[in-house]
Amino acid sequence: MNEGHANTLVVTLVTITNLLLAFLVSGIVIWVLGEDPWFALKTMLYGAFGYDEGLGYTLYYTTNFIFTGLAFAVGFHCGLFNIGAEGQAYIGGLGVGLVCLWLENWPLWLVFPLAVLASIVLGGLWGAIPGYLKAKRGSHEVVTTIMFNFIASVVMVNLLSHVLRPPKEMSPESREFGEGVWIPQMHEIFEWFGIEITQTPLNGTFIFALICLFLVWRFIWYTRWGYELRTVGTNETAAVYAGISVSKNIIIAMVIGGGLAGFVGINEIMGSSHRLMLNFQAGIGFTGIAVSLIGRNHPLGILLAALLFGILYQGGAELSFEVQAIDRHMVVLIQGLVILFAGALENLFRPQIEQFVKRLAT
């Protein structure tokens, strides 16, 4: 076993150990609540995989988490802690919704790129402001992005209840977009090839998410911009010395992150609900942090971690349906634990694992 392989093995084992620790504590919480953790686990897995509708939902949630996971990862590579994906997804989604409302009679192949652009512009703007304040004024992005989440929420509540709500409707939602701009659902796409699958909210955005994973991977590791971004994240002083603008890269990272977070709107608004509504982004932004950290901020890891959280979300929904005492927020609790163990306590058992791998190698 060469050094590279040993390193990969260590990282993988560390990640799995941390994940297991998070699950162990979650299991204890379930046990304290007087429920059976094994039964809970089985119910969750069945809910997530056991039948094709569950699987569809799992992948549908996975799509969202890929976007917010990437949003966090891009910032993290630049040394930023962008916890504002929640607000960026909300405002980016607003852009998607506005484009769809405005151009609902246009063909999808024209509206889709415009919606992507709108999401990048608005979501990116929502990231750019905290980015600018961080770069130029030194305001910590954790506080400013959280504040921007709240501001986004106020903006959306007001827009949806006063401006976008059709006059005769009661609920704060926009009207439904024309069917022409709906992103085809997965069962429709499969139908083109003559394969029949169950109808779920899973839609073509999933493919777009996979493309985004690939593009971000290329961007971060194989372009000059990605290199500059990582340099700023690893060593600001070195970056300045090399003539790399720290402020510029911070702002770029936040814009890209905001744009990626905004794509949640494409999955949720254009792909599933077909209208702008309140809180479509709820919790997805925060989940991105856990997804990125457990995926070690690498697109491949993010894909796996997003899938894991897709399972937790869908399985968690099934679980709270089966067992009244366990609330859907259980998954938020697990997220917190995952961030704690995979992020802050990542070195908890690292020395032991390194020892173990070393012994294995010799």
Added chain:
Amino acid sequence: MWNDLLLILDATLRISVPFVFAAMGGIFAERSGVIDFGLEGKMLGGAFVAATVAYWTQSAWWGLLGSIGIGIIFSMIHGYASITKRGNQVVSCVAINIFAMGLTVVLANAWFGMGGKTPQLSREARFMSIELPYAEEFRDIPILGDIYYEIISGHSILVYIAFLMVPVTAWIIFKSSFGLRLRATGENPLAVDTTGISVNKTRYQALLLNGILGGMSGAYLSTAHLAFFVKDMSAGKGYIALAAMIVGKWRPYPAMFACLLFSFLFAIKDKPEVFDLLKGIVPVKLLNSFLDMSPYILTVIFLAGFVGRAVAPKAIGQPFSKEK
């Protein structure tokens, strides 16, 4: 007009309490060199535990003790991750905040099944307002009597404790020998270490105080300000307190004034007079949202240092290691 002003100032004081508690807690942690973005989680956890324990025991004081307990537990987890294990401190804080968001709702639903709410507390189980001596009698004195009756008197005990914490914090930080060690630990841990004082122990002590104050900030929300816990009750207040602390440049009195300023904005934003006043300047359709988001926007503006640059303790966020 005078009466309006009195009422607004009275409301400002009530609203400011969780900010003041949390900001003082934040000062202890950050002055010792440990980042604390986790005030939000401690506030939320404190609010939930206080309401729950107060409901079970029918005593607000047991509730308060419970909130202090959860505050300490959270700050010790943070301490273990960031002091002992030298992990990323911001990550640890965000983990605690998100964990608290999930845990409070899961437990509230499992125990009470009311959609993330806890049952309404009876008068005995919460901190009621107390009338200070001679408030009625002094009322006839112009201006001062009003101020005494309307603003100073008639709050729950936690309000007085919160404002007492400001001079106490200032004294501990700037006048006590523990405070000297604490500040030195945050500025130059190596120097502290060479004098034979344990940097890590000092930081843990600072976090202990931080946990106590963080928990108390939550107890105020659920057992004094309101009489129950509700999902996401802290609503960013922990972060705003942190911003107030930064605006106050990590000093107790300026931080307290920053808290009062933010609270003043919360207090006036729902007043119809303010609405009428701004009607001419901002379009009515936007005015409501403008007022709703004003505390958050101002937090951002203040934090951006448009009121002067803030310089953090030098060693903040750096785990201490003797080997360096």
